[in-house]
Amino acid sequence: MSNTKRIIPGILLATLLALVGCAKDDDTTLSSFDPYVITEAYITDSTYYSDQHFTAYNFVYPSKDPYGNPVMLSGTITVGNEVKDSAYAQGLLLYNHYTVYRADQCPSKGNLSEQRYFSLLSLITISPDYYGFGATESKNQGYCISQANAQAAVDALLAAKQIMAAKGYSWGDRLFNLGYSQGGQTAMGVVRLVAERYPDIDITYTFAGAGVYDLPETYRQFISATIAGAPSTVVSVMLAYNQFKNLGIAREAMFTEPVLSHIDDWILSKNYTREEIDQKIGPLSVEQYTTETMHDTTSSLSHAMMAALDLDNLCNGWTPRGNEKIMLFHSSLDDIVPVVNTENMYNFLIEKGLPSANIDKDIEAIGPAGDTPAHKNAGTTFGLKALAKIIDLLK
Numbered sequence: 001m002s003n004t005k006r007i008i009p010g011i012l013l014a015t016l017l018a019l020v021g022c023a024k025d026d027d028t029t030l031s032s033f034d035p036y037v038i039t040e041a042y043i044t045d046s047t048y049y050s051d052q053h054f055t056a057y058n059f060v061y062p063s064k065d066p067y068g069n070p071v072m073l074s075g076t077i078t079v080g081n082e083v084k085d086s087a088y089a090q091g092l093l094l095y096n097h098y099t100v101y102r103a104d105q106c107p108s109k110g111n112l113s114e115q116r117y118f119s120l121l122s123l124i125t126i127s128p129d130y131y132g133f134g135a136t137e138s139k140n141q142g143y144c145i146s147q148a149n150a151q152a153a154v155d156a157l158l159a160a161k162q163i164m165a166a167k168g169y170s171w172g173d174r175l176f177n178l179g180y181s182q183g184g185q186t187a188m189g190v191v192r193l194v195a196e197r198y199p200d201i202d203i204t205y206t207f208a209g210a211g212v213y214d215l216p217e218t219y220r221q222f223i224s225a226t227i228a229g230a231p232s233t234v235v236s237v238m239l240a241y242n243q244f245k246n247l248g249i250a251r252e253a254m255f256t257e258p259v260l261s262h263i264d265d266w267i268l269s270k271n272y273t274r275e276e277i278d279q280k281i282g283p284l285s286v287e288q289y290t291t292e293t294m295h296d297t298t299s300s301l302s303h304a305m306m307a308a309l310d311l312d313n314l315c316n317g318w319t320p321r322g323n324e325k326i327m328l329f330h331s332s333l334d335d336i337v338p339v340v341n342t343e344n345m346y347n348f349l350i351e352k353g354l355p356s357a358n359i360d361k362d363i364e365a366i367g368p369a370g371d372t373p374a375h376k377n378a379g380t381t382f383g384l385k386a387l388a389k390i391i392d393l394l395k
Helices: 003-016 081-086 115-119 146-166 182-197 215-224 231-244 260-268 274-281 300-311 340-351 374-393
Strands: 042-049 054-064 070-080 088-096 123-128 170-180 205-209 326-331 359-364
Touching (some): 054 081, 054 115, 070 115, 070 146, 088 115, 088 146, 088 182, 115 123, 115 374, 123 146, 146 182, 170 182, 170 374, 182 205, 205 374, 215 231, 215 300, 215 340, 231 260, 231 300, 326 340, 326 374, 359 374
Parallel strands (some): 170 205, 326 359
Antiparallel strands (some): 070 123
């Protein structure tokens, strides 16, 4: 029996268990790191998680910020003990993380709760922090700017391959591309970027769960919704696109209280999680914390925001490779990311010629579980399905 087959039951069971702490053997920070001094990619530190049997290598690498300027970003490479001992992995996994706001929630600060499971599959996992975390913690994050985050992810993949090859590692030809929520958007952004600019990168399978693929339609849905499931995400999208797309809209022209006077301390400070920020804002409709100008889709400022969002619309303006294999997953009861995103992405891929046999569209009525909202609860199902499919593909 192969090692992969032996670990299947353990992985699927472990994913269902509550997350436990990981014991670190060392810890470092990048507080004195200047991300705009461009150098080659290199490992900054490593940590052995003895309880979880994997090693995490934090690294920095050259990429671009959301403006398109050269910058050094950070990420983490994780390898299980079996891979480390043999210096061989069955393949690579590009893990694109979900929405985070607190500084210590990014991969290079030790948020590796999902990556540890993939390390049991004899895969080397590469996890970019994205701009605004890790090496660029002092900067505002380019939240849900798929082109910028996809570039950060692809550059992390290329740099990690160089780093690990230099350390004597080798791997099979499988490359998995995975993400949920903001990570799902980034995963599909990677598919787009690779199709447009990286002919030598061949993705074996992409797993995209509950991503914001159609930003303009999502904006319209949020404006018309009675309650926004995660108001912090709406505010963060507007802040990011206003800043990085150079819209120049004043904060007071976009937001009202209770958000307006707390943008810096609640959202941009990186002191709070998404859940904590949403609790501070309260269960409000978008109309209750944005100005009438911004939720009036006929206004000039709303048009400017919609135009900026449309420039990053993954359901428009590109053509996927004809051999892409993609799982699109979403809960029809999602309380944060409207399911229309997955419907529109599927229809777009079909219209662009990707065979329906290459797309596993999985929309299920997964609701909340106790105190766990539907969006997060569905993320667990997504992770299990992705694990099962990867295990099958590694046989």
